[in-house]
Amino acid sequence: MLSLKESAGEALSTPSPALEVSDIQATVLRPRPKPYCGEYVILRVGNAEQGREMLRRILPHVAPADEWWVPSLPGWLGIAFTFEGLKALGVPQSSLDSFPIEFRQGMAARAETLHDFGANAPANWEYPFGTPDVHIALAIYAKTNQDLQEVLDIARKSHHDLPQISVVYRMEFGELPEGRNPFGFKDGLHNPHVEGSGPAPAGTEAQVKAGEFVMSYPDEKGETANVPIPLELRRNGTFVAIRKFHMNVAAFRRYLRAEASSPEEEELIAAKMVGRWRSGAPLVLAPNHDDPALGADGNRNNDFSYANDMKGLSCPFSAHIRRVNPRDALKDEVVAVNLHHFLRRGTNYGSPLPEGVLEDDGAERGGVFLLIGAYLHRQFEFIQSQWITDGNFISHGTEQDPLIGNNDGEGVFTIPRAPVRRRLKGVPRFVSVRGGEYCFMPGLRALRWIADLKPMMEADNVRSR
Amino acid sequence: MATRTVTKPEDQTFEQKIQRARELYATGSEVGKAALEVLIRDLKSGTSRREPATRMSSAGRIGNRQGKVSELLVIAPLAPGGAERLRAMLELRDGDFSDTDKVGTVHDMRFLLLDNETKMLFATAYDGDWDPYIDDFAAKIPDGLDVLFGGIWEGWPGIHSPKVKDWIVSHQIPAVGWYVAHPDLTVKDITRLKRLGKAVDEFLDKVQ
Incomplete structure (x- = not known):
């Protein structure tokens, strides 16, 4: 009988080489500032030379990840490109052709794989998401509005006299009180630790090879990404799946109210869905009641595994955080979890729905997530299709993630209990997809490479390296 | 065709x-x-006329899917001595496919020798798509597929080869028709239902 290997990277004992943090964008490795505000801007490039001129101007302001563990900059700028965007900038055809199929198709075309049906279908997305008008995405993070305006001004000046560069989308975001998400949960608590990127925070699980998140370093398979070509383009670059979600907070509260017989039970069901209490305290460590001190303690709130909860009695198999980041929960399955991580840069938008309100006020509120990794196919797409919108991997049939699954009012949520499990039915869609895009986020030298492309280089003359 | x-x-x-x-x-x-x-x-x-629960759809790049179940059939030439190796491997196992059990998504596997033992046909029904899990197979059961096909099929590139997906697809023949009694049940569903049925039987035995 064959035995399961413990982890994909087991055979590799050599640690990742030091990352070229001065060439990697800050957005990839650096957690958002705290508190934070910011804006996403989407640009359309109508003329390749104007696009490259814009790039040349904005390039010096794109934040590198140097000293990323000391968030000293007041605001920073990240920049990424869709496939259509790279085309519009005149990236050579041989380079374009070398990108993975999912990136070339774009997120909207992958709707079937991603389970983006019904209300989540690309046809229902906000303009310009899912259209060929999305070329360049800017993500600006700052600590204060003043800092934000400064960076926005830099961005504006990069193209204000270039008529073929148009702003097709702008969206502000900002922190909600107490660092909670619109549902009222403390968020942004966990990310995998990138080997070679700096000291690991307390309580993080094993480090993940840098090549999973940044190209040109060895990954968990012991390989180094060899596309897109040339090396100058992919070095220190990565992919970003952007997802904009609307969160129906009133529906969430109403559902809890309907399923529970007391406010305490409402909180318990909510925690079972998320896998953490509102404070951030994980259910595995605090199975019965919230523990705000634990939730607030960055040294402890990620220091847990599912080894002592293999029946899911504390944290349900189907709980959001156990699905999206199973840690050691699937160690007996033929799944190499280290091949299925992403770095998550989440931001919230809209105002909170006032406490106690059960009717939807029609306001737009939710989150925008940048899900970052070197392999969209086995990272974002795998997590979305196998772990979020299916239940077979945990023997739960077609049960989806109770919080962010594409449930249509007939969703099921299983809460293991002794002696008899509890099963909630009629789970509605609490989170709707408002839009999304696959982007390529190059390293700084690669940005320069794109910016300095000459019109004659647009001919198909890039040799495979 | x-x-x-x-x-x-x-x-x-x-x-x-x-x-x-x-x-x-x-x-x-x-x-x-x-x-x-x-x-x-x-x-x-109308005695046998009913709308089927599922219709054949695509199982990704190639092959068919009925509900949650997909089919894969590959015919490829045998390596010299491949037929003997296949028989020896099956005899060694003596029915023990616990490595396949572990995968948890395979309904059946069939090995047939064709054309005077110059080719092997391999057919299987499995849950969902195999494509997303190929890297996991390589990482967690690195020998699981190579022991079935390595040295048996001519040109099997090995599970670790980046060409393995393309190799399978290039030798795969999609079914023209395929019947599945329970297209809505995965191997894991069946395991769960068996457990549940046993528990219900025990309960009924007690209360009768």
Whole structure:
């Protein structure tokens, strides 16, 4: 009988080489500032030379990840490109052709794989998401509005006299009180630790090879990404799946109210869905009641595994955080979890729905997530299709993630209990997809490479390296 | 390869389909011709006429899917000595496929020697898509597929090869028709239902 290997990277004992943090964008490795505000801007490039001129101007302001563990900059700028965007900038055809199929198709075309049906279908997305008008995405993070305006001004000046560069989308975001998400949960608590990127925070699980998140370093398979070509383009670059979600907070509260017989039970069901209490305290460590001190303690709130909860009695198999980041929960399955991580840069938008309100006020509120990794196919797409919108991997049939699954009012949520499990039915869609895009986020030298492309280089003359 | 009809099957009326089948069967054997009339009578009377729970759809790049279950059939030439190795491996196992059990998504696997033992046909039914999990197989059960195919199929590139997906696809033949009794049940569902059925039986035994 064959035995399961413990982890994909087991055979590799050599640690990742030091990352070229001065060439990697800050957005990839650096957690958002705290508190934070910011804006996403989407640009359309109508003329390749104007696009490259814009790039040349904005390039010096794109934040590198140097000293990323000391968030000293007041605001920073990240920049990424869709496939259509790279085309519009005149990236050579041989380079374009070398990108993975999912990136070339774009997120909207992958709707079937991603389970983006019904209300989540690309046809229902906000303009310009899912259209060929999305070329360049800017993500600006700052600590204060003043800092934000400064960076926005830099961005504006990069193209204000270039008529073929148009702003097709702008969206502000900002922190909600107490660092909670619109549902009222403390968020942004966990990310995998990138080997070679700096000291690991307390309580993080094993480090993940840098090549999973940044190209040109060895990954968990012991390989180094060899596309897109040339090396100058992919070095220190990565992919970003952007997802904009609307969160129906009133529906969430109403559902809890309907399923529970007391406010305490409402909180318990909510925690079972998320896998953490509102404070951030994980259910595995605090199975019965919230523990705000634990939730607030960055040294402890990620220091847990599912080894002592293999029946899911504390944290349900189907709980959001156990699905999206199973840690050691699937160690007996033929799944190499280290091949299925992403770095998550989440931001919230809209105002909170006032406490106690059960009717939807029609306001737009939710989150925008940048899900970052070197392999969209086995990272974002795998997590979305196998772990979020299916239940077979945990023997739960077609049960989806109770919080962010594409449930249509007939969703099921299983809460293991002794002696008899509890099963909630009629789970509605609490989170709707408002839009999304696959982007390529190059390293700084690669940005320069794109910016300095000459019109004659647009001919198909890039040799495979 | 399947021959193409001028009219797509879904565009034909039931009567047109009957007529076309009768014409084609008329030049075939008598037993087939007579049996066709029984089928037509049954379908018309509605005794066996029902909307299927699922219809064949694509299982990704190639192959078919019925609900949650997909089919994969590959025919490729045997490596010299491949047939002997296959038999030796199966004899060694003596029915022990616990490595396959571990995968948790494989309904069946079939190995057939064709054309005077110069080719092997491999057919399986499995849950969902195999494609997303190929890297996991390579990482967690690195020898699981190589022990079945390595040294047996000529040119099997090995599970770690980046070419393995393309190799499989290039030798895969999608089914023209495929019946699945329970397209809504995965191997994991069946395991769960068996456990549940046993528990219910025990309960009923106690309360009877």
